């Protein structure tokens with residue numbers, strides 16, 4: 072008897088044996104052949120995951136913008152229970168993250184360890200943030216390929232094997248110079264010119280393949296450049312839009328590494344993380360796609376500087392172009408078309424450029440005043 076039919080038979084007998092009335096949350100198992108590493112001696116239990124509990128048990132890989140104590144985590148923990156959201160990374164968490172709830176070391180390249188974490192903690196949702204961003208990826212292509220592609224394969228296999236709901240973020244960087252730029256629709260040519268972009272297109276395609284082939288509940292949003300107040304940028308092309316706030320408050324001067332007229336889609340962190348939670352909670356039948364663009368605003372360094380100077384007129388902004396980042400930015404979308412996300416699951420952003428600048432200056436300004444006092 073083919074393995075998979077055996078597994079589903081065992082599953083049915085097991086459930087009848089327990090007289091379990093509840094509808095188990097099982098993997099939508101199709102006639103498939105699992106790759107060898109997914110079928111282990113106790114495989115019969117893998118196809119019968121625990122019945123849907125009242126709330127998901129969430130594992131988040133890789134801090135997000137240093138914002139792991141962000142809306143995403145705070146609202147997840149409020150909604151699902153503090154101990155039901157586990158953060159993981161290969162780097163030590165800041166103390167406020169460490170003391171806010173469960174944190175565990177996890178290297179996504181260590182398949183066995185990742186699998187143990189998922190099983191030992193009965194994880195049902197996986198939010199996979201670990202990755203190398205665009206500029207840092209170009210500086211270390213082999214590490215980016217390993218983390219962003221091999222690491223992703225581990226995540227996909229474990230999610231499919233254990234019937235997890237999986238979120239993987241993609242990016243404006245998943246498009247390239249031959250993609251329409253203004254606006255960029257969900258479905259169009261994607262030939263990115265960075266290892267980061269290539270790895271994110273791979274993530275989109277592999278996630279959708281696992282969804283159609285193995286029934287994996289894969290969900291993906293293409294994030295614009297994300298701007299958050301309490302973190303240092305992670306080595307991306309849009310980092311300038313975070314750095315300007317820190318430098319304006321700290322020194323009153325900012326040297327921008329992109330040309331003044333470089334237009335890119337951007338989003339405030341709270342909008343981004345709310346979108347992530349909303350798409351994760353959307354009923355599957357509302358999703359006509361599994362990978363969506365989400366948009367909030369698009370601006371140039373010049374427009375951002377002008378908005379900052381409305382609050383801090385003395386801030387001096389100069390330009391010293393980083394040609395690697397400039398070439399990447401020139402190949403990316405200028406505006407995102409996110410009409411499918413707005414139609415399918417009601418996406419809408421809250422922060423435009425004036426609200427973003429006001430919020431960022433208030434947050435960083437109050438932080439630096441606190442720092443000066445201390």
Ligand SMILES: NC(=O)c1ccc[n+]([C@@H]2O[C@H](COP(=O)([O-])OP(=O)(O)OC[C@H]3O[C@@H](n4cnc5c(N)ncnc54)[C@H](O)[C@@H]3O)[C@@H](O)[C@H]2O)c1
Nearest residue numbers: 133134135136161178179200201202240242294296297305
């Ligand atoms: N920041 C943005 O503007 C933006 C935009 C679009 C998409 N995204 C996506 O969001 C995610 C997080 O981005 P970010 O800005 O927080 O990046 P970041 O570089 O700040 O964080 C990435 C995290 O991954 C971790 N990591 C690296 N190698 C790892 C490994 N082997 N195992 C486990 N963790 C590992 C790092 O320690 C780091 O904490 C990424 O997938 C990125 O593609 C970010």
Ligand SMILES: C[C@@H](O)[C@H](N)C(=O)O
Nearest residue numbers: 204205242307308309
């Ligand atoms: C845009 C996003 O993916 C990231 N901030 C980068 O620039 O690489």
